[in-house]
Amino acid sequence: MKIAVAGGTGMVGRHVVEVARERGHDVAVLSRGEGVDLLAATGLEQALAGVDVVVDVTSTQTQKSEESEAFFGTVTRNLLAAEAEAGVSHHVALSIVGIDAAPEGYYAGKALQERLVSEGAVSWTILRATQFHEFAEQIHGSFALGPVMVVPRMVSEPVAAREVGERLVELAVAAPVGRATDLGGPATLRMV
Template sequence: MKIVVIGGTGLIGSKLVARLGEHGHEAVAASPNTGVDTLTGKGLAEALAGASVVIDVSNSPSFEDAAVLDFFETSTRNLLAAEAAAGVRHHVALSVVGTDRRPDIGYFRAKIAQERLIKESPIPFSVVHATQFFEFARRIADGAADGDTVRMPSVAFQPIAGDEVAKAVGRVAVGSPLNGSIEIAGPERTQMDDFFRNALETWGDPRKVVTDPHAHYFGAELNEPDLVPVGDATLGEVKYADWLKDNPPT
């Protein structure tokens, strides 16, 4: 089966392409690096020819509110139109846990717009909502740094390994369309400040984590359940401490 992975050269996309290929599928990595641009439509028709499934794990190059909204609306419209022309039978998108609960957050609002376009399209679909990835923990800590301190709220946090995200998305992609969504998360739920306090210690990072209820995440203050599943969810098996053994901080 031909499966086109939009954003196929990125963190999750590259893992998906490799995993799907190992299972005998014709997995095509589609991204600006391979000549496919969903914002302009360049290369889409050629990439999607003969495809049964399209998986969209692409991301906006800018997280500024207007830019990220424009990216997801424009790229999703172009992608869905190209899929309809190519006869694609299943559209799969990777989204974020909690988008529906915090439409005031610009990035989440953009993902809501993306999902709305997908649901309004006649193409059968599946949406996978994932919690934050282990791979971005260092970037999040650096973004919250204030001199020698890292300011974090004490809200529920349940990150997941990128490999397990790719595994879950790949499993959905080769199955029947859900015409709905599922949530995936890591196996351990903790408080965000505690997670980063332990993480910095494990990394050998001398900065101190300070609990700050007003600390921002994607430009907004968080409430307790914003970043974790509130109902049934598929949980990964890899704990952060075990993941670090194969992915030591650099």
């Protein structure tokens, strides 16, 4: 099976690429480094030639609703249009557990992405996952105010990015299911 991974160089995407290759699949990474610009829709036609399924694990660094919606809206529309044109049979998107309860900021873009995928012409699967264990490292620099580290108060059931990548590949090679069962880690933890 030929799998294209949008966001294939990121935290989860690199695991999707690695796992898919380990399991014998042909993988195309949709990234600027590979000549694909998802925002401008350049290089998509060539990159999706012969692709059976697209796994979308794209992300952006913003907490502003407008920026998040602009990014996910543009990328998702571009992907879905190119997939329909290329005859891709399955679109798998990674989303976040709990976005319905707080549809603002970054989550606003993910909610828009889910809506576009579910209303699109390509058969689809959406996997919502809880926060990744790697999130603590990721936010380390993002919430620093000089020598002070601001740590958000939150309870989470973190899951390893590798485990999310494995589940996405399982879903990619299966028939589309719409909303897949949410994926979370085995324990509930507090950041503070």
